[in-house]
Amino acid sequence: MKIILKVIISLCLITTASSQFPRNQKIDAAEYFINTDPGEGHGIPISANYGYWEVPIEVPDIDLQVGSTIYVRAKSTNGKWSAPRGTTRKDVFANHGATIQYGEYYINIDPDKGNGTAIDFSSGTADITNLNLRRGDKIFTRVKDSFNRWSQSRAVTFTYLDMHKAEYRIKRSGAFTNPESMILNPGSDSSNIFSAYKNEIPLQFYDSIYVRFQRKDGFYSHPWSGPITDTKDEINRIPKEFAVSQNYPNPFNPSTIIEFALPHSEDVCIKVFDILGREVTVLVNEFKNAGYYSTSFDAKNFASGIYFYRIQAGSFVNTKKMMVVR
DSSP: OOEEEOTTTTOOEEEEEOSSSSTTOOOOEEEEESSOOOOOTEEEEEOOOOEEEEEEEOOOOOOOOOOOOEEEEETTTTTOOOOOOOEOOOOOOOOOOOOOEEEEEESSSOTTTTOEEEEEEEETTOOOOOOOOTTTTTEEEEEEEETSOBOOEEEEEEOOOEEEEEEEEEEETTTEEEEEEEEEOOOOOTBBEEEEEOOOOOOOTTTTEEEEEETTTSSSTTTHHHHHOHHHHTOOOOOSSSSOOBBBBBSBEEEEEEEEEESSSEEEEEEEEETSOEEEEEEEEEEEOOOOEEEEEEESOOOOEEEEEEEEEEEEEEEEEEEEEO
């Protein structure tokens, strides 16, 4: 089981427990203890909405002394307990009536106190967003109080686990088909956004599609998310005008998806060009009926950089930019 711990200012402990047993195991119970382990099943029980593979846990009003460590562990439905995971309360600086006046962050390299990127604490809390990070980068934060005292820098590492596979199944007449593999976009060191696609799925009226992802360590995403689409609605839905979407993900490595809409039947051509305007590949070149479509661009044999894709369907022409990142 994976336990993610976060201590907020009110010393309310919020955790998320995830089952480490991929064979249909779910979280059945959780407990916590401070400093000394009383043994599995003998800690202080934590109330939560159990029965799922991932469970938010909140332990309010803990009087955790400076230097003390609080541990949390969870039990799966097979009776096995996770190892305890803990967090220690540290004395950033003694308050003595002081207030936080300034906060800053930096990535990997310390520019020295006062030279980081400022964090706005005016609302009482602060979020750091829209960072250009690569896997393994460390984000450091520190604050200064009204007595001009600095806290030590605290670090969080940007990381995530790779996806191993993606698959789908179809719900048809109340029953599910066997799982089928999808083409997986594995993401990159600078993006933890994963996507998958499958061309020419043999759908029938009233079919619904369900998908799931599996990480390399064996964990599955929430079992069979969906339904992704219901063909009784899709077949009857015709676009009102031509359109082409921004590809997603973007930036990407190595593949991305482009969606487009046709209000009536047309010959469709989608080409990809490099930054010098040279044509590098043709994604679509065929007659298509009115409806919604998607196509994929696999750039595994192309260099990093900016590319353009252009769609022409009758008199409709549109060009958009995309970026390959290795």
